[in-house]
Amino acid sequence: MTTLIKKIAAIGAVTAIAGVAVVAPLSQSAYADIGTTQATQVVNVVIPTSLTVNNQTGTDHSMPAVNITYTAGQTGIQSQASTQPVNVLTNNPTGYSAYLTIDSTTEDPGTTNPNAGTANLVNGTHTLTPGTLSAAGQWAAQGGNVTTWTAVPLSGATFILANTAGPSAAIGDNITATFGANINGATPSGTYTNTVLYTAVTNP
Secondary structure, X not given: OHHXXXXXXXXXXXXXXXXXXXXXXXXHHHHOOOOOOOOOOOOOOOOOXXXXXXXXXXXXXXXXXXXXXXXXXXXXXXXXXXXXXXEEEEOOOOOEEEEEEEOOOOOOHHHEEOOOOEEOEEEOOEEEEEOOOOOOOEEEEEEOOEEEEEOOEOOOOOOEEEEOOOOOOOOOEXXXXXXXXXXXXXXXXXXXXXXXXXEEEEOO
């Protein structure tokens, strides 16, 4: 019976054999009469904007000091790049800006030049004033988008190290600043110091 039923089904007939009803498969046109319904669904991947400096968030990240060292009797311009670049990592689609200022949280008001909006390097009562290294007794910095010796401002985003239009590299962007000084034989000996601050902000 099984073999017979299969053969009858194969030719598309409807037959009764020995009391057994055999129903042929529905034709393709019969399926077309069944209605079709669909549903849509939105799939979202939500990625928040992130920004890190040296693989950290926040504001308190100390870096190794930059030492501009003169030998005895040496004068003129000497410079030293930061031994650790600032690494900025962000996924912000419109990029970021990174700039350099004096660190106001550690700044002694007596070291500032408020009229110029800059700050001295201080050695007791002696100072190196901010400038372009065009004269002895000055200090300055350069790096990134700032390609000439420039005074570091007390505040504001004017000393631009980087300004991008898209996300950083997957491993972050390395930014290096270089600092310089110009002295003469009459510049008092000692260690002249101040603290700078690197800031990175995402672009709107």
